[in-house]
Amino acid sequence: xxxxxxxxxxxxxxxxxxxxxxxxxxxxxxxxxxxxxxxxxxxxxxxxxxxxxxxxxxxxxxxxxxxxxxxxxxxxxxxxxxxxxxxxxxxxxxxxxxxxxxxxxxxxxxxxxxxxxxxxxxxxxxxxxxxxxxxxxxxxxxxxxx
Amino acid sequence: xxxxxxxxxxxxxxxxxxxxxxxxxxxxxxxxxxxxxxxxxxxxxxxxxxxxxxxxxxxxxxxxxxxxxxxxxxxxxxxxxxxxxxxxxxxxxxxxxxxxx
Numbered sequence: 080x081x082x083x084x085x086x087x088x089x090x091x092x093x094x095x096x097x098x099x100x101x102x103x104x105x106x107x108x109x110x111x112x113x114x115x116x117x118x119x120x121x122x123x124x125x126x127x128x129x130x131x132x133x134x135x136x137x138x139x140x141x142x143x144x145x146x147x148x149x150x151x152x153x154x155x156x157x158x159x160x161x162x163x164x165x166x167x168x169x170x171x172x173x174x175x176x177x178x179x180x181x182x183x184x185x186x187x188x189x190x191x192x193x194x195x196x197x198x199x200x201x202x203x204x205x206x207x208x209x210x211x212x213x214x215x216x217x218x219x220x221x222x223x224x225x
Numbered sequence: 226x227x228x229x230x231x232x233x234x235x236x237x238x239x240x241x242x243x244x245x246x247x248x249x250x251x252x253x254x255x256x257x258x259x260x261x262x263x264x265x266x267x268x269x270x271x272x273x274x275x276x277x278x279x280x281x282x283x284x285x286x287x288x289x290x291x292x293x294x295x296x297x298x299x300x301x302x303x304x305x306x307x308x309x310x311x312x313x314x315x316x317x318x319x320x321x322x323x324x325x326x
Contacts, residue, residue: 123278130280185250185285186247186281187281196316
């Protein structure tokens, strides 16, 4: 699929940057003319992935979060969010609804479920000690029926 | 993020405005808990009509307040949710334990 436009941003893992990441991705995607609901879905999915990087990936430490957003042909959106934190030892278990390793912070364990529900495709790859990469795709204008 | 908490006939009403994410949830949590623990109301109503964004951190915030209210037999009520917020709530299944008005 052809890349029509691309944005890459790197943010330090400060929790205030959860909002900054959402705002930056939203601003970039306005050119694709998404509906309010589509933009809302993408903002939420991005917020979940960035929060996971801060709360779980860099737990107790600091690092950078790299966000790449691509506007592809046929109105497809590609988003990649990458950290170089502690990684996830069991991705399958981490993706189970309500599973959390941070209950003391009132994490609901629904981050991956939200990402999965609010996008068309979700891929999570992780290596312990190396970090986690979340890739999401969403086609605009098809209401989940493409 | 803004929060205004008042009390009326045994009900604490927390009116939330702005965006709820992991960053803002911490402040909201401590502001609500400080008020509610002192007052121990029969009911806590969280009003979401001024919320413009919420991710799953909002679910954690609601579940945490539900557990807190249960400590003295109080009830939690969620008010003023926009359709978008209701999608996140529905995904969590929280409407099975918390009253959503």
